[in-house]
Amino acid sequence: MTSSPTPPFQYAHAGWSGCAGLATADITPPLGVYSRCWGAAEHDVATAIHRPLILTALALRADENSPPLVLVDADLGWWQTLETFQQLQTTVLQEFSLAPEQFLFGLAHNHASPPLAELDPGLPGQTLQQQWLEDLQATLIRTIRAALDNTFAATLDWQTGRCSLATNRDLIDPNVSTDRVLCGFNPTAQADDTLLVGRLTDNVGALRGVLVNYACHPTTLAWENHAISPDYLGAMRELIAQQTGATALFLQGASGDLAPRYQYVADTETVDRHGRQLAYAALATLENMEPPGTNLVYREVVESGASLAVWRHEPATPSSQLTAIESSVEVPLKDWPSAAEFERQRAACTNRAIAERLRRKRDIRRSLGDEDTYSLPIWAWRIGDAILIGSMAESYSILQLELRRRFPKQTIICVNLLNGSVGYLPPAPLYHIDIYPVTQTPFDLGALEETIEAMSQVVRQLTSPTNANRLLQKVLSW
Numbered sequence: 001m002t003s004s005p006t007p008p009f010q011y012a013h014a015g016w017s018g019c020a021g022l023a024t025a026d027i028t029p030p031l032g033v034y035s036r037c038w039g040a041a042e043h044d045v046a047t048a049i050h051r052p053l054i055l056t057a058l059a060l061r062a063d064e065n066s067p068p069l070v071l072v073d074a075d076l077g078w079w080q081t082l083e084t085f086q087q088l089q090t091t092v093l094q095e096f097s098l099a100p101e102q103f104l105f106g107l108a109h110n111h112a113s114p115p116l117a118e119l120d121p122g123l124p125g126q127t128l129q130q131q132w133l134e135d136l137q138a139t140l141i142r143t144i145r146a147a148l149d150n151t152f153a154a155t156l157d158w159q160t161g162r163c164s165l166a167t168n169r170d171l172i173d174p175n176v177s178t179d180r181v182l183c184g185f186n187p188t189a190q191a192d193d194t195l196l197v198g199r200l201t202d203n204v205g206a207l208r209g210v211l212v213n214y215a216c217h218p219t220t221l222a223w224e225n226h227a228i229s230p231d232y233l234g235a236m237r238e239l240i241a242q243q244t245g246a247t248a249l250f251l252q253g254a255s256g257d258l259a260p261r262y263q264y265v266a267d268t269e270t271v272d273r274h275g276r277q278l279a280y281a282a283l284a285t286l287e288n289m290e291p292p293g294t295n296l297v298y299r300e301v302v303e304s305g306a307s308l309a310v311w312r313h314e315p316a317t318p319s320s321q322l323t324a325i326e327s328s329v330e331v332p333l334k335d336w337p338s339a340a341e342f343e344r345q346r347a348a349c350t351n352r353a354i355a356e357r358l359r360r361k362r363d364i365r366r367s368l369g370d371e372d373t374y375s376l377p378i379w380a381w382r383i384g385d386a387i388l389i390g391s392m393a394e395s396y397s398i399l400q401l402e403l404r405r406r407f408p409k410q411t412i413i414c415v416n417l418l419n420g421s422v423g424y425l426p427p428a429p430l431y432h433i434d435i436y437p438v439t440q441t442p443f444d445l446g447a448l449e450e451t452i453e454a455m456s457q458v459v460r461q462l463t464s465p466t467n468a469n470r471l472l473q474k475v476l477s478w
Contacts, residue, residue: 011296011311013157013289014411015318016384018066020154020200021059022209022247023146025139027074028052028228029132034125035114037077038223039353045125046114048227050268051234053113055139056249057147058200058209060383062322064151069324069381070098070144071388072105073249075230078421079107080117080360082367082392085420088137095141096148101326104379106390107417109252112221112229120359153203155292155318156211158386158411161195161285165232165277166216166258170435181435185261192258192397194404195278196413197285198386200246201292207246212236212282213413215253215397216260220274224266232260235275236282243283251388254414256396256424256437293318319384323462327378329454332444339365357440364422364442374443378455379418382462389455390415394437395425395448402452407459425451 028049029035035046053075060069070092079085085105092103116133119126168189173180198211218231230237233250240248260274290296294313302308337345342362349355368374380389387410389403400414423441425448430438441447 009298011290012316013159014385015158015316016156016320016322016386017318018154018320018322019061019064019151020156020208021147021149021151022056022200023143023150024054024056024247025143026052027055027076027136027139029114030128031228032125033114033128033132033228034119034123035112035228036356037111037113037115039356040223042223042352043226044123046226046228050112050221050227050229050271053110053228053230054237055143056247057140057143058249059144059147059151060322061151062320066322068098068102068148069322070096070103070147071249072103072140072144073108073251074105075108075110075113075233077107077110077113077115078417080115081363082420082422084116084118088140089419091137092140092144096144101324101379104381104415105419106251106415107421108218108230108233108250109255109394109417110218110229110231110233112218112225112227112231114228117363152208154208155201156383157199157201157289157292157318158413159197159199159285159289161197161281161288162193163195163214163278163281164193165260165274165281166193166214166255167191167261168257169217169259170257170430179433181433183436184264185259192401194253194400195281195285196411197282198413199286199289199292205292207244209247209249210240210244210282210286211249211251212240212278213251213253213415214278215255215258215400215414215416216278217255217258219259220263220265220271221268222264222266226266227268229268229271232271232274232278235272236279239276239279240282244286251413251415252417254395254397254400254416256394256416256426258397321382321384324379324381325458325462327380327454327458328375329378329451330373331376331447331450333368333372333374333442334444336361336365336442338370360440367422368442376447376451377419378451378458380455380458380462386411386413387459387462388413388415389458390418391451392418392420392422393425393443393451394421394423395451396427396437398427399425399448399452399455403455403459406456407463410459410463412459
């Protein structure tokens with residue numbers, strides 16, 4: 001036998017140790033609530049419940065006496081206006097004395113739940129919708145408080161896996177000889193199948209939480225579906241809880257161009273099958289992780305029929321660093337009509353699907369204003385050796401692919417629809433063709449590329465030793 005080299009060669013994954021708290025709540029709305037999420041839908045209100053909608057709060061602290069970071073995951077679709085989210089955000093920040101960068105609210109982007117909106121006059125289900133939104137805020141406050149009041153010594157490790165649920169959904173129309181691109185399965189294009197799984201364990205190694213970061217539109221259930229549903233997230237959470245006893249959280253990745261191969265249906269078995277597919281992939285990734293609090297370290301050579309490299313698990317000391325920043329990037333806006341003009345067009349429109357598109361564009365225009373550019377917020381947390389970063393936009397998957405390419409030594413958790421929702425960030429070449437994400441978004445050509453550069457700067461800021469020390473001082477002053 002020979003001794004191991006110095007320093008030891010090791011296989012380590014991103015780890016963090018500190019204090020964590022978890023709490024969940026049911027946020028399912030009542031039947032009869034306004035729930036029209038699809039322009040093609042001929043109904044306006046929900047008439048059934050497929051599975052409950054779940055809200056989960058995760059509170060992280062560097063130690064018992066440190067200020068918290070609060071992450072919320074909800075089985076909800078999108079905010080119709082930024083003002084609706086900002087009102088809720090203000091309430092939460094005041095209630096818990098948090099700085100803006102300490103609170104992240106992530107949407108699963110579920111397309112079978114009520115829109116988060118103050119409804120236009122005349123739409124059905126308004127009384128139930130308003131009461132549900134008020135109840136949602138009260139439930140959010142209770143759930144965050146429960147997570148903060150029930151913390152435990154924790155370790156959070158990350159591992160990369162793969163899942164083939166997501167496919168590319170930009171399909172050149174096979175029936176016409178134009179540049180029209182449809183929103184649906186493209187069997188010829190490659191999709192990002194990266195799955196990041198976070199394992200949250202307590203001080204005796206018991207699994208308490210499973211964080212699933214994956215990029216795939218929850219659009220299995222569509223216009224013919226009349227039921228409230230979390231889409232594939234429901235079966236995913238259920239199976240992970242059944243198999244591990246742990247709470248499952250979902251962080252929607254950069255999924256602007258990604259969706260299930262088979263979608264736009266009304267049958268719930270399909271959506272549950274999709275959820276089980278993602279859950280099994282997450283469970284397999286968990287099984288591929290080293291034991292909590294350890295690294296795999298090369299120890300020695302054993303001479304046998306071959307010269308055998310012996311690796312063994314050894315105790316590791318995860319980082320306790322926990323910092324958060326809010327940044328922004330100035331992105332170009334399209335020369336859209338005013339909100340008043342969109343409303344005039346909507347009022348005159350007799351096509352339900354087109355009228356719904358105009359309503360959403362009107363609300364986006366109201367939120368962003370009439371300037372030529374918009375300061376898009378970027379939110380980022382450093383959790384030990386991992387970076388969680390995102391924005392309120394629906395970025396194409398090239399964003400997460402590029403960030404991970406630029407920072408191969410970092411675990412990068414990319415999140416769409418964080419602290420609001422407003423529009424797509426498609427890559428520049430798509431602005432020259434007829435494709436839905438380009439027609440929907442208020443952001444003009446180059447916005448995605450500007451965002452990638454700005455997020456890269458944020459990652460560098462969080463990982464630079466000099467900047468990390470400065471940010472730590474800011475955290476201590478919260």
